[in-house]
Amino acid sequence: MxxxxxxxxxxxxxxxxxxxxxxxxxxxxxxxxxRKTFHHLFIHFFEDLTHYENAFWKTIKNLIFKPATLTKEYLSGKRLSYLAPVRLYIFISFITFFLITVFPNEKSDLVKINETKPVTNPINDSLKTADKSKEKNLNAPTLSIKEKEAIKNNTENASDKVNFLNFGYKSVQELDSIQQHAPESEKLSKFSYLINRKFQEVKDKNKEELFEKFKESFIHNFSKVLFIYMPLFAFFLWIFHSKKRWYYFDHGIFTLHYFSFLLSLFLILFLLTKIFSFFGDSGSISFIVGVFNFVGISWMLYYFFPAHHRFYGETRLVSFIKSVFLFFINFIIIIIILTLFSIYTFINLH
Known part of the structure; x- marks a missing residue:
């Protein structure tokens, strides 16, 4: 002061x-x-808050609209005017996943329809029809022996399909009993048993409740998965660029800013969707939300290319080729990680 x-x-x-x-x-x-007076403490708090807000909004503006600017400014030593990369990512990540869990989840039309209409299983209905047809047709005197055998085989095949789709078990208790008391040759492996048991729980219990638990668990742990993946993203950047000119630290700062951008834009689109939902579900509102989402997602996909070119300073052709390779490598790996993470989340549902 x-x-x-x-x-x-x-x-x-x-x-x-x-x-x-x-x-x-x-x-x-x-x-x-x-020893400070109350007036001094109040003024000091106000100035600190104003400085933080100015730095925050300046950081967000450069982060979203000027690819790689924050990273270049930070590595050049201009750091007091912006939020630190780690603090920025943690703050945006916390706000994003906190608001996702706080906002009420609206039920989809499919769920609403299922709540008002009885759930039917077309395969079971067709099987029952086949059973009735079998009893009727097998007793018909005009059928030959071959025709009766064909009807019987078709019915058995339909039954096998139902068993396959239902994983062959009527309840969790039946599956547990087989796993505990059946001969070793008939028991499932541990992984197969877990998968079958979870699918059987979905059949036996409220599917909507299990889906909500899965979504809640997935969102709760996804931020951790994303944070763990960032060093791997920076590692691929390190592989594709000069080891003499760029340190792994430089790639790490670029990664923190890039992931902060992705979360920031996702948060903005999420909030816009929630805000427009208060105005109803008319065609014009849906169109506006669709336009915002299209523009936001397009900017998400395109952002990496100018950010990579401006930060690493390579020719446009070389930068574009490297960006394409990096984009697809990371896309494939993140899909694999998300798939494994989804399976892990599904298995650990309680």
Whole structure:
């Protein structure tokens, strides 16, 4: 605070170093009176908050509309005017996943239809029809022996399909009983048993409730998966660029800013969708939301190419080729990771 009165004592209260000016040359602490009035505390808090807000909005503006600008500014040493990369990512990640869990989830039309109409299984209905047809046709005197055998085989095949789709078990208790008391040759492997048991639970219990639990668990842990994946993303950048010119640290800062951008734009689109939902479900509102989502997703997909070109300073052709390779490599790996993570989440549902 420039207007704060300096202490007459020139000895630093923090390190006992002699202070000739306002700040200690040894530790940097301001040599002012530690006893502050309420007015001073209020003004100091307001100025800190204003500085943080200015730095935050300036950071967000450059992050979304000026690819790679934040990374270049940070690595060049201009750091006080912007939020630190790690703090920025943690803050945006927390706000994003917090709001996703806080906002109420609207039921889809399919769920609403299922709540008002009885659920039917067309395969079971067709099997029942086949059973009735079998009983009727097998007793018909005009059928030959071959025709009766054909009807019987078709019915058995339909039954096998139902068993395959239902994983061959009537209930979780039946599956557990087989796994505990059946001969070793008839028991399932541990992984197969877990998968079959989870699918059987979906059949036996409320599917909507299980889906909500799955979504809640997935969202809760997805931020951790994303944070763990970032070092791998930076590693691929390190592989594709000069080891003498760029350190892994540089790629890490670029990665933090890029992932912060993805989360920020996702958060903006999410909030816009929720805000427009309050105005009803008319065709014009749906069109506006669709336009915003199209523009936002397009910018998400395109953003990496100019960011990569501007930060690494390579020719447009070389930068484009590397960007395409990096884009598809990371896309394939993230799909694999999300698939494995989905299976893990499904298995660990309670």
């Amino acid at each position: 420039g207007k704060t009165v300096l202490r007459k004592d020139k000895t630093c209260l923090n390190c006992r170093y002699v202070v000739e000016n306002r700040f200690c040359p040894n530790c940097g602490q301001e040599n002012t009176d530690t």
